[in-house]
Amino acid sequence: MTKNELTRExxxxxxxxxxxxxxxxxxxxRVIKEALAKGEVVVIRxxxxxxxxxxxxRTARNFKTGKPLVIPAHTSVKFRxxxxxxxxxxxxxxxxx
Numbered sequence: 001m002t003k004n005e006l007t008r009e010x011x012x013x014x015x016x017x018x019x020x021x022x023x024x025x026x027x028x029x030r031v032i033k034e035a036l037a038k039g040e041v042v043v044i045r046x047x048x049x050x051x052x053x054x055x056x057x058r059t060a061r062n063f064k065t066g067k068p069l070v071i072p073a074h075t076s077v078k079f080r081x082x083x084x085x086x087x088x089x090x091x092x093x094x095x096x097x
Contacts, residue, residue, distance in 0.1 A: 036077055048081045 001009070003025070011021040032050065035042050042050040057073040 039075075044082075046082055046084045048079055048085055051078045051080070052076075053078045 007018070007021050007025050010016070010025065011018045014021070016024075032042050036050060036052050039052050041052070044050075053076050055074050055076050058071050059068050060071050061067070062069050
């Protein structure tokens with residue numbers, strides 16, 4: 001599901017105007033990005049937890065040339081699903097089988 005599909009789906013299911021839904025989803029994603037950029041953990045109860053993780057500098061190898069190259073240290077994001085989300089997904093799969 002793409003962001004546009006998600007926006008349309010929420011708009012229809014919650015009976016909201018599409019422009020209102022776009023603003024709400026864009027705003028939510030912006031706030032999550034800003035919090036992660038500050039190093040904050042974002043917890044959405046019943047959905048999951050986004051955690052910024054520092055990845056150390058490492059040496060890799062260029063597949064084409066075989067020469068070593070340095071991948072600089074950077075911040076990545078780890079997502080851990082909540083038990084409720086996993087349960088809902090598994091129940092949904094069982095219902096469709």
